[in-house]
Amino acid sequence: MKLHVTFVELIISYLKRKHIANFIGLLLILLTVSVAGIGFFTYRNLNEIVQGLESDTSPTDNLILYKEIMISISDMENKVESFQLTGNRNYLQQYDNSVIKVITTLDSLNKRNRQDRELVTLNDSLASLVIHKTELLNDILELPQNGTDTDLQPLESQIEEFADIKIPDSLKEQKDTITQTEVIADNEGGFLKKLFKKKNTTTSQTTIIQDKNVNTDSIYLAQTENYQNRLKDLISQIQLAKKEQSKELRAKELQLQTKHDEVQQTIMDLIGRLESRETVKMQIRSIDAQKLAVRTNEYIMTFSSLTFLLLLATIIIIFSYVQKNKKYQQLLRRSKQSAETLAKAKERFFANMSHEIRTPMNAISGFSKVLMRSDLNSDQREQVEIINKSSDHLLKLLNDILDFSKLQALKLQLEKKSFSLNDLLIDTCKLLQGPADERGLQLIQSYNDVPKYVSGDPYRLKQILINLLNNSIKYTDAGTVELRVNCTNSENNTLVEIQVIDTGRGIPKESQFRLFQEFEQSDQSSFSKGTGLGLAITKRLVQLHNGKINLESTEGEGTTVTVNLEYELASEPPRVKEAYHHDEDFSNKKFLIADDEPFNIKLLQTLLDKHHAQYDTAVDGGEAMDLLEKNRYDIVLLDLKMPKLSGWEVAKKVRETDNPNKEQPLIALTATVAQIDKQKAQSSGFDHILRKPFDEAELFTIISKSAPGKTISTMSNSKLIPKTAEINLESLEKMGDKSFVVDMVETFIESANKEWTILELALEAHDLDTVANSAHKIVAPARHLKANNLVPLLKEIEKTADSGDSPVVELLLKTQKELDMVILALNKYLEKEKTLG
Known part of the structure; x- marks a missing residue:
């Protein structure tokens, strides 16, 4: 009992651990197997019933054949009697056919029932009896049909002797008469037959002769009388012999008939036994068929019950599964909504954090660069450089986090423009030459078959190269770091194989699989060297290029990272940025600066003061709108996220109303990098977007292009809103x-x-x-x-x-x-x- 309870508990525990689908599948499989098994047995029994019905015709056929045998035996007797009565030999031929038919039917019975040895033996006995009966009938047929054959030779001799006696002339007339009488008698049937006629006929002839001899002489009469007496005696002897022979014939016939009757009775008894035997077999088979039918009915009932249970269980399980599935779907919808809410919250968090972090970073970076161009003593310059490097480092970390966030959200899109691959490789190595020199490493470059221009995203390719090279430099204590690039060019494309090979400490095999995961580093004690996002970002960027990245490393020998990318070949040269001239004067230009962060306002004021520009400032969207309605500005700098009115709203109102600045350039300042923000700014009427933190060159390059009289179009896929639309009233x-x-x-x-x-x-x-x-x-x-x-x-x-x-x-x-x-x-x-x- 305890064992049973334990087993049940194990089953319940197993089902709890496993998914409901496993239990449903197991139950359906068991029921299906059961139904299939019962169905098989039912089919087999039904097949046996059908075969039994087919084989049940055998006893019936046997009975029919035995009836035919009885008819044929009776027909044999009938043919014999018909022949005896008529003497027609056609009956003998029919008799022979009946005998052959009986023997053939018995052979057919034996062939049909070879497995039944007892029946074959009985059939053989019946065949022997039929043969014996046939022999007796043949003996009966051989008996004389018209009595016994009497020896008439003495009678014929006497008649011939009597014929030789000379008849006197006086008796010739009478003899002629007698002769005439004999002729007439012979014509009626012959002499021998005449002898077998009735007795009174012979007496009449004798009387005639006697009557005719009345007038003969005594000698002839005496002689004639003597012959007559001798003939009478001879005929009497013949008649007596015939009676004896008839008696013997009847006795023999009786004996044969008695034997025939005995054989016939034996045959009938045997056929009756065989018929009874076949009847019993039919009854036994009928009983067996009834039992099989009852068992088959039980199987059918069981099959139907199990089928019903299977369907019922299936319906219940499906209904239960559907109900649970609905609950799961509700949970999934809620989870999806929660995930989407979290994703949006995460996106908003990164956007806000980007804005909040970039705002002070903009001020720190901007002022540090301004201070570095001012007159400073050596200590002050060193301190400002530290501030500048620290701000750049923090900005890089921020960019990594934001890039990874966009990659996770699948919102990072690659640009497609023409650039010089060779120049990008050289510039990247120049950028990292300083860190390599600081660690005493030799930075080697090896380029083969590099095309002049390709079409793609140069910024993201440079990001991949910087991450890989920087990682190798970071974890290589001595030796070399090599950038090896091999290109395979076709008519329109080039396959770029980038290898970064270092002689560093190498990576253990157990750490290689997680090296491209988020926040992972080969040396877990080196968190101070970075966030651990560099290679994760690199892998996702490679995947975004539909490329491949592979790492091979031997601990203590070094590491090789291979990246395979494909770019389209470009025929047009990359567009060269216009050089920014620091000495450009904007004293005749008036600016509006609108930003809710004092740091940004102060930075912009400092930069504009250097170029002698005039400006007004506003700390929110409402104040900026008031100034825009009252004054006309050459350039308007608007932060996108301000209190009261956002930069989008301010720009839209300026463009849609009769504002003095409706035709003036509007430049958006934003710390966010979301694509939707760029698109929204473009639709609101901004001419350019400048991402914080920005340097002086970026700011004044855009201002220079946006100033009245200049061509203004630096924002990707953007155009100024036309002055009028095509309408007709x-x-x-x-x-x-x-x-x-x-x-x-x-x-x-x-x-x-x-x-x-x-x-x-x-x-x-x-x-x-x-x-x-x-x-x-x-x-x-x-x-x-x-x-x-x-x-x-x-x-x-x-x-x-x-x-x-x-x-x-x-x-x-x-x-x-x-x-x-x-x-x-x-x-x-x-x-x-x-x-x-």
Whole structure:
């Protein structure tokens, strides 16, 4: 009992440990095997019943054959009797056929029942009896058919002797008469047959002769009488012999008939026994078939019951599984929502931290570089250099963390532009030559078949090289660090194999597998040398390039890291950045600086003061908007995340209203690096985006390009918003007067802004039906305004949302920009009408 309880507990414990699907699968397998087994036995029994039904015809056939044997035996007797009565020999042929048929039927029975030795023996006995019966019938057939054959030779001799007697002339007349009489008698049947006629017939003839001899002479009469007497005696003897022979024949016939009857009775008894035997066999088989049918019914009931249980269990299990699956799906949805919330929180955290950290870093880095160009004594310069290096190090760590965050979120995208691969390799090695020299290492470069220009992301390739080389330099105490690059060029592409080979301490095999994981280092005691994200970022960047990275290391000998990347060959040379001239004067330019961080304002003020520029400052979006409405500036520098009004909102209002600075360059300052922020800034009307921390050269290069009279386009894929949009109000003007058109335009502006806001909110909630509906509501009035550029964009959004896909960001931004331009043009129209009115 304890053992049973323990076993049950083990089963329950096992099921608790395993997934419910395993239990369901096991149960279904057991039930399926049981149903299959019972089904097999049921099929086998049914097959036996069918075979039994087929074999049950054998006893019936045997009985029929025995009946045929009895009929044939009876027919044999009938043919014999018919022959005896008629003497027709055709009956003898039919008799022979019946005999052959009986023997053939018995042979057929033996062949059909070879396995039944007893039946074969009985059939052989029956065959012997039939043969014996046939012999007796043959003996009966051999008996004389018309009595015994009497020896008539003495009678014939006497008659011949009597014929030789000479008849007197006086008796010739009578003799002729007698002769005539004899002739007539012979014509009636012959002499021998005449002898076997009835007795009164002979007497009549004799009487005639006697009557005719009345007038013969005595001698002839005496002689005739003597012959007559002799004939009578001879005939009497013949008749007596015939009676004796008939008596013997009847006795023999009786004896044969008696034996035949005995054999016939034996045959009938044996056939009766055989028929009874076959009947018993049929009864036994019937009983066995009934038992098999009962057992088969039990199997069928069991099969049906198990099938029902299987279906019931399946339904219950599926229902239970569906219910649990619903719960799991709810848990998964909640987990997904939590994960998405955490991911968004993480993204916001990194964005905020980036902003918060980059803001003071911007000030530290900027002021340290300003101080380094000022007149400092040696101690002061050394201290400022330490500050500058520390800020650069912190900035690198921050960039690593932010890059890894973007890689994890799959939001990092590679740029594609032409660059010189050879120059990038050389510049990277120059950058790391100082750290290598500090550690006393020789930095070796080896390049083979490097193409002049390739198309790709030079910044990320440089990041990969810096991470690998920096890691090798960091963990190599003496010797060399080699950058070996081999290129295999084809018509349009080049396969770049990058190898970084060092003679460092090497990496133990047990540590190699986790070297490319996050926050892992080969030497766990060396956390002070970095965050452990460098190789993890490198691996993800290589994967983002659809490349491969491999590490081979022998402890105490060194390490080789191999990276394989593929780039397209480029024919156009890389674009050379315009050199920044520090002596450029902006004394005739007026700037607006809007930032909520005093550090950033102070830094920008310091940089602008160096170039003699004029400026106003604002610490929030509201103050910046007030200044923009009152003054006109040549360049506007706006932080994107400010209190009251964000930089996006300020830029949008400036572009959409009749602001004095509507046509002036707007430059966004941001510490975040999210792509959505860049796209949002672009759609709001900014001309450029400058990421914090920035150096003086970056700032004034953009300012120089953005100043009035210069070509301004440094932001990726960005363009200035056109001054007007393509609209035509003629169709509205034909429908009514000016007040009607003004009313319709104002209605469109209000409804379009409303629907676009609803569309943005629905897109964030992934409510594609509402997205399609809102886009559709804007399309119809836009057609009346002949906004031919806006309508296809809205239709594309509607079509994409209807198909179940989210519209791409580029399409949304392009549509929003076009809508803003249409609204801007309509606002100008309204202002013009109000002025005229």
